[in-house]
Amino acid sequence: MSINGSCSDDPLLSFCPYPAIYTQNSTFESNLKLLLSYLSSNTSLSGGFYNTSVGNDTNTVYGLALCRADVTSEICQNCVKNASQEILSLCPQKEDAVIWYEYCQLRYSYARFFSLMVYAGKFPPWNDLQPNVTNPNKFSQILNGFLNVLISQVGSNSSVHMFATSDARAGSSKIHGLAQCTWDISSGDCKNCLRNAMVDLEGCCSTHQGGKVLDTSCDLMFQVSSVKGGGHRRLIIIITSVSLPVLVLLAGSYVYYLWRKKGRRRGLDEEKLREKSKSQWEKSMSLWDETDSSELSLIEFDAIKIATNNFSDTNKLGQGGFGTVYKGILPDGKEIAVKRLSRRSWQGLEEFKNEVILIAELQHRNLVRLLGYSIEGEENLLIYEFMPNSSLDVLIFDPVRRAQLDWRTLYNMVDGIARGLLYLHEDSRLKIIHRDLKPSNVLLDERMTAKISDFGMARIFGQDQNTANTKRVVGTYGYMSPEYAMEGIFSVKSDVFSFGVILLEIISGKRSNTYLKEHGHTLLAYAWRLWNEGKTSEVIDPLLIDSCSRTEVLRCIQIGLLCVQQYPEDRPTMSDVIVMLESDSRDLPQPTEPAFSLGRVVVQTDESSTVICSVNAVNVSNVAPR
Structure with a gap:
């Protein structure tokens, strides 16, 4: 990844999503070329970010360029200059295009996209060249905590230009990480973008020695390097430039990981594990941007347990990839359907978050209505209106x-x-x-x-x-x-x-x-x-x-x-x-x-x-x- 390496003239990736093309020698083309010259000239002078538009009506072109906050003005200017030239050859006559380099990215479009975050992360071919780590399971756990800390830094009040880098020790190796967002989106959108990127990054590269996800609104990347004189057999993580509350959270997460691992060996009872897990879940929930869920009810887990007869098989309505659905009856006689997400499923937790946020916003007679949710340790439940005629x-x-x-x-x-x-x-x-x-x-x-x-x-x-x-x-x-x-x-x-x-x-x-x-x-x-x-x-x-x-x-x-x-x-x-x-x-x-x-x-x-x-x-x- 060369977070601190030399500048590369080769793009990491280009993307031309919109099939329409503009006519050569048209007003749109003239406006595009003028826009690219503005981006090339002004991005470094503006501190590393610049967005503007050229033209009117259907011939308007919108553009944006972003440089990494840790590079010099000269590197920034050269990178955006290369991008403004290369994007025309990699996306010929396209009305919508984006290009990423190691130190900058550039985007233009016929549509106004400023201040709009719509996640659609991309994976550069660089990811496929990274070798696997020697201990994938342990590394995946370390990477998860490390990326959470990195993302929290970008969204903090002390973050400079929504950008952060960090290092972490993992035994004899070091993880370098970088996260950044374009300056036009909000802090909340920035964190949402990076969390989506984190899910994709873990899905593609959690066992690799490096990985990158490139999006139009954010970038997230990491790379592993060896540390001279290393060789500690115990797991050691050292985060630099981390605020005290974040460090406490990370340390608590790791202590809990060791406690639970030791608890399994000693056969500690399941109830204590659930209590610890509940604490961890609440912490992970706090990392999400809160959504207005005032219309949803947080229902006690014990009430749902009673309503579903302790999730008995006789109450089971169906089963899917991320959980099982049960019929339940509340004390007032109201029938409900309870979706019980699979335990210890990171992917399931993402789907849980996604479903709560989405359905809370939706009201239509042809959509199933979400009544509430429940959280208890590793138990994550969604409560819907009951559909008596099944599927x-x-x-x-x-x-x-x-x-x-x-x-x-x-x-x-x-x-x-x-x-x-x-x-x-x-x-x-x-x-x-x-x-x-x-x-x-x-x-x-x-x-x-x-x-x-x-x-x-x-x-x-x-x-x-x-x-x-x-x-x-x-x-x-x-x-x-x-x-x-x-x-x-x-x-x-x-x-x-x-x-x-x-x-x-x-x-x-x-x-x-x-x-x-x-x-x-x-x-x-x-x-x-x-x-x-x-x-x-x-x-x-x-x-x-x-x-x-x-x-x-x-x-x-x-x-x-x-x-x-x-x-x-x-x-x-x-x-x-x-x-x-x-x-x-x-x-x-x-x-x-x-x-x-x-x-x-x-x-x-x-x-x-x-x-x-x-x-x-x-x-x-x-x-x-x-």
């Missing part, structure tokens, strides 16, 4: 229950899912991508109203943001769009793809992935073939023939095929879908070939690895973008 997958894939449904009921469910997604994408104060829409995450109330649930994987977008990128691809095979599964790129069109799959499953009564196993091609491929052959009616489940409107159900099949098209730009928005559901089929566009039409399917092998398999080929490739 959509139970209803449409169970032969007995499906036989009791008519088309009108199913059509209303389709409309409800569409309206719930439209609210998330366009109508709520936040712009939210669900990322894990599937039948088991659509619940049904006593009136069979469809309600979208489980926002642990969701991401917030800025109102002007269209796409984001991640190396941590999460979701469920069969419902993930191709650009997300293979490149980590997600957008509202990723949710539209998932909706299209669900729509075809509702109509056919077949699971998309089950159809693949039974017939050698996906449900999408099957529906597409019948569409081309003029046999679309064969997609319809025979159980629906007597109750359905033929015109209406054929329109829904066409809408489903439009939603699962290969390229995101060809798919409709959810507002388009709402209009289409009420339109004449003759007015709908013709779909093109869907994604995964040759039998390719995303297969989830475990919580951390996702692969794409091809039915008609022997190759298997990792989907994480490189």
